Amino acid sequence: MRFRAPGEQEAQERAWAVVRRAYAEREPVAWPRRHARPLAAAALVAAVAAAALSPPGRSVVHSLREAVGVQEAEPALFSLPTRGDLLVTSRKGLWLVHRDGSKRLLGHYGDATFSPHGLFIAATRANQLVALDPKGNVRWTLARPAPRDPVWTGTRTDTRITYVSGGRLRMVAGDGTGDHVIARRTLPPSDVASIRHRAGQSAVLAAGRVVFRGTGRFDQVVRSPDGRWLLVTWPTADQWVFVRPGTPRRIVGASRISVQFGGFPHVQGWCCAG
16 A cells, blocks of 8 residues: 555645646647647746745656646657548648658648548648648649538549538549538537546547546547557647557657647648558
8 A cells, every 4th residue: 555645645645736727727629839738837836936835745746747738748740650641720730740850841721631642642721722742832723612521432543532622522523623511410429439528527438438538638549550659739838649459559759849830720631551
């Protein structure tokens, strides 16, 4: 049985109360650079205060550091843990991130998707659907009202892009021809893994079981092309966390994500395994 110093439990409860209150009162806005780590800062202040008021606070310092980010996370995104490239968007625009950690700013686009095998990219901007290559060169454009949520499917020689415009689901060939409406309503996305938020905590569930949890709010969970890894985006800690479920479980964290992308980014896709 672990020894508890006098007043340890009370100190821990006081510290957690400050953290939970700070999280509950934060505004539900995007995470630009100046707001990237407000909750992490609040947690550290609470931890220092607990340590100063009582000796048991030292154990609270350790637990809070664990709670607001992966403790052994890398100081930056040096590489991806498996094959494939990432598409992410931030305030600066659309980024292509390679496995070796190098990245390219492709331009000011919103939603984006890889073509099959990652040969091209479809992206959106004001009233345009755009196809471009991985270097950012535009191949074709299609004028449509406020397009969003593009998905590019098919084979190397026969592809199509579905997207939403004007409340309708539309489809266009991979060469930009034959655009037409295919449904009057949009379809809900299907998730292979999910995020659960409860009482200031977040958890990632895969196959019905919790594979990763932490304090604050997770934003996304994205599966790698080979299906072995999950990317969990964690604005509260300003981290990306790569989780490999199974036995043994493996966790790889990368910190200071907002600084590297000009604001905390949104993952648009992860491609390709081959």
